[in-house]
Amino acid sequence: xxxxxxxxxxxxxxxxxxxxxxxxxxxxxxxxxxxxxxxxxxxxxxxxxxxxxxxxxxxxxxxxxxxxxxxxxxxxxxxxxxxxxxxxxxxxxxxxxxxxxxxxxxxxxxxxxxxxxxxxxxxxxxxxxxxxxxxxxxxxxxxxxxxxxxxxxxxxxxxxxxxxxxxxxxxxxxxxxxxxxxxxxxxxxxxxxxxxxxxxxxxxxxxxxxxxxxxxxxxxxxxx
Ligand code: BTN
Numbered sequence: 001x002x003x004x005x006x007x008x009x010x011x012x013x014x015x016x017x018x019x020x021x022x023x024x025x026x027x028x029x030x031x032x033x034x035x036x037x038x039x040x041x042x043x044x045x046x047x048x049x050x051x052x053x054x055x056x057x058x059x060x061x062x063x064x065x066x067x068x069x070x071x072x073x074x075x076x077x078x079x080x081x082x083x084x085x086x087x088x089x090x091x092x093x094x095x096x097x098x099x100x101x102x103x104x105x106x107x108x109x110x111x112x113x114x115x116x117x118x119x120x121x122x123x124x125x126x127x128x129x130x131x132x133x134x135x136x137x138x139x140x141x142x143x144x145x146x147x148x149x150x151x152x153x154x155x156x157x158x159x160x161x162x163x164x165x166x167x168x169x170x171x172x173x174x175x176x177x178x179x180x181x182x183x184x185x186x187x188x189x190x191x192x193x194x195x196x197x198x199x200x201x202x203x204x205x206x207x208x209x210x211x212x213x214x215x216x217x218x219x220x221x222x223x224x
């Protein structure tokens with residue numbers, strides 16, 4: 001794996017997406033990002049002390065199996081955090097949660113060619129030793145806050161990157177999900193309602209108790 005370290009960058013995902021000669025298994029790790037991006041067009045706060053990194057994979061899988069990339073990345077982070085003494089779970093599709101607060105966000109950007117994902121940029125931001133900004137204190141948490149001590153963020157990143165190459169599976173992903181079988185708030189861009197998520201299917205869709213299947217592009221879930 002080729003690993004690039006940088007003090008400051010706009011976005012590690014953008015760096016890998018713009019590479020003229022994309023090289024398989026290139027990772028970039030930044031101390032700070034000035035234009036960190038989140039899912040659904042949101043920005044992602046990236047203060048010093050956090051772990052901000054992206055990995056480029058070429059030809060990772062068939063397009064129909066692309067949810068596996070999300071599952072693998074979420075599990076890779078959960079397993080790495082566990083190795084450092086932090087017990088985390090996944091909020092579908094791939095937010096990593098500790099004590100009801102977000103400790104890590106993942107942004108996966110795929111390029112599809114016919115039946116295949118020809119390129120996948122897996123971007124991961126973990127609150128490690130960074131100070132959580134006042135305005136997000138109720139919804140975000142850091143490793144430092146959980147453990148009451150700082151850890152080596154580079155060692156945590158190395159563990160996640162290692163895990164990204166493990167053969168992880170859907171059952172393992174499902175076992176680590178929060179809110180399955182519980183009533184949650186479902187938010188679409190037109191309405192908000194309550195329902196129960198019966199299961200997350202291997203294609204990545206949430207199956208609600210009434211049989212409806214919805215993708216994470218269509219809905220966001222919130223605990224009650
Ligand atoms: C989210 O929670 O909405 C996803 C956040 C993903 C943030 C990471 S930090 C490294 C990589 N570079 C980015 O610009 N975003 C991802």
